[in-house]
Amino acid sequence: xxxxxxxxxxxxxxxxxxxxxxxxxxxxxxxxxxxxxxxxxxxxxxxxxxxxxxxxxxxxxxxxxxxxxxxxxxxxxxxxxxxxxxxxxxxxxxxxxxxxxxxxxxxxxxxxxxxxxxxxxxxxxxxxxxxxxxxxxxxxxxxxxxxxxxxxxxxxxxxxxxxxxxxxxxxxxxxxxxxxxxxxxxxxxxxxxxxxxxxxxxxxxxxxxxxxxxxxxxxxxxxxxxxxxxxxxxxxxxxxxxxxxxxxxxxxxxxxxxxxxxxxxxxxxxxxxxxxxxxxxxxxxxxxxxxxxxxxxxxxxxxxxxxxxxxxxxxxxxxxxxxxxxxxxxxxxxxxxxxxxxxxxxxxxxxxxxxxxxxxxxxxxxxxxxxxxxxxxxxxxxxxxxxxxxxxxxxxxxxxxxxxxxxxxxxxxxxxxxxxxxxxxxxxxxxxxxxxxxxxxxxxxxx
Ligand SMILES: CC(=O)N[C@H]1[C@@H](OP(=O)(O)OP(=O)(O)OC[C@H]2O[C@@H](n3ccc(=O)[nH]c3=O)[C@H](O)[C@@H]2O)O[C@H](CO)[C@@H](O)[C@@H]1O
Ligand SMILES: C=C(OP(=O)(O)O)C(=O)O
Numbered sequence: 001x002x003x004x005x006x007x008x009x010x011x012x013x014x015x016x017x018x019x020x021x022x023x024x025x026x027x028x029x030x031x032x033x034x035x036x037x038x039x040x041x042x043x044x045x046x047x048x049x050x051x052x053x054x055x056x057x058x059x060x061x062x063x064x065x066x067x068x069x070x071x072x073x074x075x076x077x078x079x080x081x082x083x084x085x086x087x088x089x090x091x092x093x094x095x096x097x098x099x100x101x102x103x104x105x106x107x108x109x110x111x112x113x114x115x116x117x118x119x120x121x122x123x124x125x126x127x128x129x130x131x132x133x134x135x136x137x138x139x140x141x142x143x144x145x146x147x148x149x150x151x152x153x154x155x156x157x158x159x160x161x162x163x164x165x166x167x168x169x170x171x172x173x174x175x176x177x178x179x180x181x182x183x184x185x186x187x188x189x190x191x192x193x194x195x196x197x198x199x200x201x202x203x204x205x206x207x208x209x210x211x212x213x214x215x216x217x218x219x220x221x222x223x224x225x226x227x228x229x230x231x232x233x234x235x236x237x238x239x240x241x242x243x244x245x246x247x248x249x250x251x252x253x254x255x256x257x258x259x260x261x262x263x264x265x266x267x268x269x270x271x272x273x274x275x276x277x278x279x280x281x282x283x284x285x286x287x288x289x290x291x292x293x294x295x296x297x298x299x300x301x302x303x304x305x306x307x308x309x310x311x312x313x314x315x316x317x318x319x320x321x322x323x324x325x326x327x328x329x330x331x332x333x334x335x336x337x338x339x340x341x342x343x344x345x346x347x348x349x350x351x352x353x354x355x356x357x358x359x360x361x362x363x364x365x366x367x368x369x370x371x372x373x374x375x376x377x378x379x380x381x382x383x384x385x386x387x388x389x390x391x392x393x394x395x396x397x398x399x400x401x402x403x404x405x406x407x408x409x410x411x412x413x414x415x416x417x418x419x420x421x422x423x424x425x426x427x428x429x430x431x432x433x434x435x436x437x438x439x440x441x442x443x444x445x446x447x
Contacts, residue, residue: 005414008434009384009405012253012290015431019241019259020046020072021234023420025196027054027098028173029203029234033076034063034105035181036207038229045074045234046422049415053096060084061106076229078109086114090147094119096419097170100131103151104178107140112152114145121391124334130171134162138178138186159184159223166364167192167217167304173200179221180209186221193217194305195264199235206230238264239311240421243396245288246315247431249277250322251404254289255431262286267308271316274298275323297325297378301359302333314340314393318401320376321349327376330359335370340394343387347401347409350377381406389413392420403433 021044031054033040045051047069055065062082066075083106092099093116106113120126132142135151137160143150159182164171172192177200179186191197193213201211201219207227212220241260245268248255262269262281272279272288276295280287297320302310310333320327321344331337341351351374357366358373365372384407389395395417402409414437417424428435 002412003414003437003439005411006436006438007384007399007402007409007411009382009403009407009409011251011403011432011434013247013251013403013431013433014254016256016258017244017427017431019237019244019257020044020422022196022199022237022239023048023050024169024194024239025199026051026234027096028101028196028200029232030054030058030074030076031098031101031105032177032200032203032207033229034058034061034078034081034102034109035177035227036078036229037226038079039075039077040229041231042074042076043072043233044236045072046237048422049419050096050098053092054098057089057092057099057102060088061110081109083110083112084114086145086147086150089114089116093117093147096120097126100128100170101173101177103131103135103140103174104157107151107153107157107178108181112150114148114150116148121393123337123391130164130168131174134171134175135178137162138182157182159186159221162186162188164188164190166190169194169197172197172219176200176204176211176219176221179223180204180211181225181227182223184223186223188219188221189217191217191219192304195235195238203230203232206232235264236261237420239309241265241286242268242309242312243315243393243421245272245277245279245286246312246319247400247403248288249275249290249295249319250400252290253431254287256285256287258285260286267306268312271298271300271308275319277319294379295319295323297323297327297376299328299359301330301361304333310334310337311393313337314397315400317341317351317374317376318344318397318404321351321378321380321382321401322404323378325378327378328358329374329376330357330363331372331374332359332361332363332365335365335368335372338371338374340390340397341374343385343398344401346387347382347385347405348380349382349401350380351375383407384409386410389416392416396421
């Protein structure tokens with residue numbers, strides 16, 4: 001039985017939180033270690049669920065993983081890598097999206113891979129067609145098996161000319177992790193260029209890979225026969241940083257986010273300033289606070305990097321419920337990322353969802369049956385409610401709304417938060433939130 005979180009709202013969040021390595025980089029750098037002939041050391045590793053999932057999968061494949069949770073360092077030794085049985089791997093299905101990135105590294109190191117059905121946030125269909133197409137272009141043979149897919153390369157893996165229909169982060173990483181040790185040259189057009197991808201490229205370069213990133217979303221990789229281990233300090237989690245920044249705004253608080261980096265948050269900081277949030281950039285982090293005046297409404301579109309990151313959208317929508325006037329948010333990365341607004345409406349927010357593209361650029365989801373634009377009218381007073389955490393960022397948004405709301409809220413499904421927010425309860429308590437966890441799961445009023 002899951003735990004029940006009780007939140008008494010109305011207190012500003014004030015104090016300091018520290019963010020460690022990015023959830024969207026660390027597990028991938030761990031997978032990259034499989035490509036090396038020696039031991040790798042990854043630093044700044046957070047204690048989050050996706051790291052546990054990848055640790056388990058690597059261990060099942062014979063990689064020795066040692067972790068110092070205090071200083072955040074992790075050692076990965078792939079020298080005895082081996083294949084693993086699909087029934088054991090099956091246990092990891094549904095918890096994370098990272099297993100799909102084992103394809104290239106496992107084919108290179110042990111010749112084949114079984115990839116369980118993927119998990120991750122339910123914010124759209126999230127197909128893996130781009131991944132399978134690029135893998136087939138490298139020469140891989142993909143077979144559907146019960147509970148997942150089996151992938152092998154009986155004739156070897158060869159560099160290819162590739163183009164993604166959309167700059168998918170995962171598919172770009174799939175190409176990088178496969179091409180670095182494929183024979184010959186790979187050219188990928190339409191690549192994603194998120195900061196976490198650049199950091200993965202830095203990891204691979206330390207291992208001996210030859211990768212060139214051009215300004216037009218083209219990445220060129222010259223395959224090499226052998227890679228070594230690496231020693232790398234993971235970039236801090238820009239998405240966790242942005243979440244705490246939104247929490248400061250929503251609760252009229254003041255939070256110093258140690259580790260937040262201006263370089264990776266430029267688009268977020270512009271929007272934060274326009275809405276009326278205050279921030280000051282320091283060498284070791286960024287301080288975010290509510291300046292005291294009414295917040296401004298705005299029109300916003302999520303996009304691939306360097307645009308406004310989709311994972312920043314959900315917590316920021318809560319801040320927009322407190323802004324003066326009508327805001328519009330057009331979600332162009334995932335077709336179904338506004339389900340979380342139901343609970344906000346139950347808490348008193350005024351949010352209408354639309355199928356049309358309410359933004360300057362029509363996106364892939366226009367004229368289809370997806371509620372992917374939101375109109376938020378504010379400011380509205382929020383009151384406590386019961387809710388079940390639907391996904392990582394949606395869940396964070398509900399919790400932040402509850403922290404700002406008048407009265408008591410109760411939440412189930414809190415373990416989902418641990419996928420991307422390290423020591424979440426400790427951090428909330430450190431910021432002065434009135435929160436408590438209990439084992440007993442009461443029946444929640446979710447209507
Ligand atoms: C673990 C991780 O790093 N997760 C991040 C990663 O997810 P992830 O790598 O899964 O996201 P993608 O960039 O691949 O997805 C973007 C869009 O492309 C579509 N698509 C993707 C692959 C494919 O084969 N076919 C297809 O249609 C998706 O459905 C989605 O609409 O990037 C997203 C976009 O920045 C972030 O929100 C996630 O936090
Ligand atoms: C969508 C997210 O993650 P994932 O791709 O791991 O589901 C997220 O971090 O907001």
